[in-house]
Amino acid sequence: MNLTFLTQLIYLTCGVVLFLLGFLIFRENTAQRLNRITGLMLFLAGLGPILGAFGLLLQQAAGSPAQIDFTFLDRLYHVWELFFPQLVLFSLVFPVEHPVLAARPRLPVLLFTPQVLHLLMSLVLPDAGSVQSLRQSLGLAQNWPVLLQPVKILLRGLAAVLEFAVTYQETFFAAINIAYVVAAVVFMQRSYFRLKNPRVRGQTRWVMWGILTSLALYALAFLIPKIFAFEVERNLAQVLTIASLLIGSGAIAWAIIRYQFLDVRFIIRRSFIYSITSGLLVGVYLLIYTKAKNVVEAVMGVNLPLLEVIFLVIAVIAFQPLLSLMEGVIERWFFKGSTDYREFLQTLSRDLLSVMNLGQLQEKITGSLRQALGLENVYLFLEDEDETAFTSIITTNGRPEETRSDVISTEVRFRRDGQFVPLLSRIESPVYSEDVQPQLTQAQEREALLRMRPKLLLPLSQHGRLVGILSVGQKLSRQPFSYEDMTLLTLLSNQATIAIENTKLYQSKLEKQRIDEELNVAREIQRMLLPRHIPAAPQCEISAINLPSLEVGGDLYDFVELPGGDFGIAIGDVAGKGVPGAILMSSLLAVFRAVAARNIKPSAVVQELNAQIARTTNPEKYATFCYAVLSPEKQQLTYTNAGHNYPILLRSNGALIELTESNLIVGVCEDMVYGEHAVAVNAGDTIVFYTDGVTEAQDENRREFDTQRLFEVIARYRHLSAEGLRNRIYEAVLQFIGDMPQSDDLTLVVVRLK
Template sequence: MESGTREPEGLHAAEMERYRERIDNLRECFRTSALINSTLELDEVLENIMTTSRSILKADACSLMLVDEATDELVFAVAQGPVAGKLKAGFRLRKGDGIAGHVFQTGKPLLIEDVYRDARFHQEFDRKTGYRTHSMLCVPLKIKDRVIGVSQVINRLDGTSFVAEDEETLGLLCDHAAIAIENARMHRDLLRKQQMESDLAFATSIQLSFLPQSIPEMPGYTFHAHYRPALAIGGDFYDFIPLGGDRLGILIGDVSGKGVASALCMAKLMSDFRLLAVREKEPAILMRQMNRLLFEQSRRGMFVTLLYMVLDSSDSRIDYVNAGHIPPVLWNEAGGEFVPVRGVGGPPLGILDDCAYVSRSLRLKRGDRLLLFTDGLVDAKSACGERFGWERVQAAVCPARGGIAEVHRRLMDALNEFVGQCPPADDTTMVLIGVGKP
């Protein structure tokens, strides 16, 4: 080869050195991917990402921002370098704002030799921290085509600018990092879900402990109860309260909303009601006391519909007061029909600070059946969104042949067939009272 075409030895050596450095960096990327994935704790994963990125790229500083999917903003997560401690935790960037925001918006990396010549760079960061940013490499973290974060490395330690090979190296690291972050998040979410399920199971067991553990026995009467929450914890409730002698208190109610808050309100209300019911014989006065108590103690916007009955078996008399609840229905053996027991005694509990309630009375006859229920029964919906409705309730239990257990079975068969596999949108609770038939 003639001397005019021979490559300069110094240039060849420099290229070989860059190739060797590139190969070493790639080896280091694959080696450190094990470090990045060595833990499922998100904070440790983020620190490992920064440590490896800074080390391989020989950068003076680095930072990582993650996408808040709720606001579609970048949120500062972790940083390393001389002024890392001065970075404000939780600092946010809108999409398109600054260099990192631009990378978030476009999903493409940026390699900038001199950030002060780039209008997207926020120079006030350097002014506030005393740091001097020269070159920057900014790369998106992606899962498929979805950007989940942005990684930045700043200022090479040797004073030179980052080059295209550095961009490729950081891109490879970010690919590993994105998977590690997603795995850590899935692990965190799984642990949270397991903890929540454990808490809900415990809360459910506490809630169920407030419901009657057995059905009362009273000569000449039979009772049946059904409770099915829409969620693990519901807001419906019922209770049987022995009042001494021939008297039995029966209540059914529905706390607004669902979940833990409703269940806690229900448990507190049932406890207070049992305590007051044995002291106050008049249902209307008792309801007024409960309303005042609930109004003072419950959070704003929470209320309770409640139906309370006092059955005196000595004369088959029921005194009842209805605080905004669905009226019960009475099957009259003689007339062969279901009749709603009308008469609202007052508004739901917890809406007004003080309210007078009105009680009413009825007498049961042999063969009568009384059905108390919550709106989850009539409002249950089929797959096409149709309501179960009162007409289907009536068709299922009329004629009311057999005892109340048979009435309950027919009603639940009809309800389950109607809703099919649709999960219940609301709690379903029923109490049935039969006179003279088992």
């Protein structure tokens, strides 16, 4: 096999491959401008090597180039030169269409003008001899009448210009072709640097550098020698041309196989590739077997049947593992990646399992889908926390996401009580936006839909309830969505729906855990702050109970032993539940204990307590508080009530008195002046302090326990000790609410004078 035959084979193969690629791309979507331009570019690119192969074949058949008339082939070569303006046109529409095409619709005509002129010149005046013939036919060498001398001079000048143009046409048009190549590379490179989608970047990178390298080699072999008037050795020119063809056609084929260039799919199917792999393995096996058999026969002079058995055993043992290994390599190189939709769905499913945040889930789904299908934009609308609207952040500068650096974002909301959300709730499959938009009469929703620039809308529903909306923009390649694309989107919408629901459940679980942990902390704070032991008081019985609710309120109580046998009792209820309420309670108790230890009047204690709380917290942090000082020696109860539930005084004779004197709650007004009140108490009297968790406890009919029932319980069990009365009140409340949960802390302090 000599170089000429190899060159013919490669020329012909590359030409046919380029023809087939052009046909496949053109057939994929004939209505698409990019497909038409790319298909024609590849047709013209394939014409060159086919003409080259045909020329070499004619030369080989004739035996000498001098015996062949290449005029027809030369003229066809000038047709092939139309590839260069077609390349520039391709660079203006790929990967994204350049605005200059819309601004100057006649630009394609101007691009082709030089090559068309060159083609016409090659047909009319192929060489300088044709210009001489034209001169002779016009009789420019003969004498003309005096009156026609100006015409003769003009014609001779035109003939000189034509002779110059014909003589240097190859150099001139070679320079134009190189300029076209440079312009095409510049246009594609500028578009490439603005791209963000990895798949489109991969397509553009392979196509751009493949074409650039291919044309650079071709320019070294033919164009540059024409410009600078030197010749390249024939074999070197053929090698450069072969490399140019292999790189150019190979880059485009690889972009199609690996990155689905222009969405041309299944051009090389797995079965076809695997069949070739199996055939190659069988061929290698037969070649090795034949060579080994020939060597053995040549060395030993006999035919060894044992050799066939050995090779058969080797084939049985090694063939399948080798085939599996090669198929694995092919799978990784040719079919694995984001463009393999089965692999994409599997990978996305695994990734979604680890995403437990709705924001991250939104980014993962939209980003993965945008890369897999090469889309301009993808938006996932999710429900707001109040479940009244669906919201997403969209870009609004009107340019494809993949080619901009100045992203302008805005929030778009579609309310459940609007038209858009109910309309999609009734749809179970992907729908084109142009079918939805005419049904919207609300201007705000129509405008929002236009800003989104969707091509498809996918409702994400779970058990008949809409949980999300997927807005899918058009493809960067401007190709229509295929059946495979629609299948992928349908499967993806199902996965996304499940992922959204799972994420919501997980976040609800996390929120519940957070609340539980917060409540546990609040309970622990409350437990540590409340008195662990009730101080011993010789002249009275004291019993107290605090039962935190599930939400843990801010109930508190405390006791202070004062000089002279006096005894301080404090009870309160801070605003807020959980940790915030517990923190306020701890602050209030700390201030109270510091102030009450100075043995000052109840009004002074509450007044200073109010000032401290008002200065250190905001107005939303307040508390009800009651502080009473019991003096058995004086037989007097002095108290200051700051908006707390009225204490109840049970006389030894059974009379019930509600101590209704009260003031403003603490923590609201720093300068508030609090008054105090005194009431006489005797042996056998009982004072009941309580929080609203007692009187506001509700049964299943939402009726409250109220103060009247509390009076009845106290009156019924007035003969009991302080602890006994406390227990009966608590039991009465529990019996009243039944199976209803305890909605607030329940705190009781019962003091009985001996």
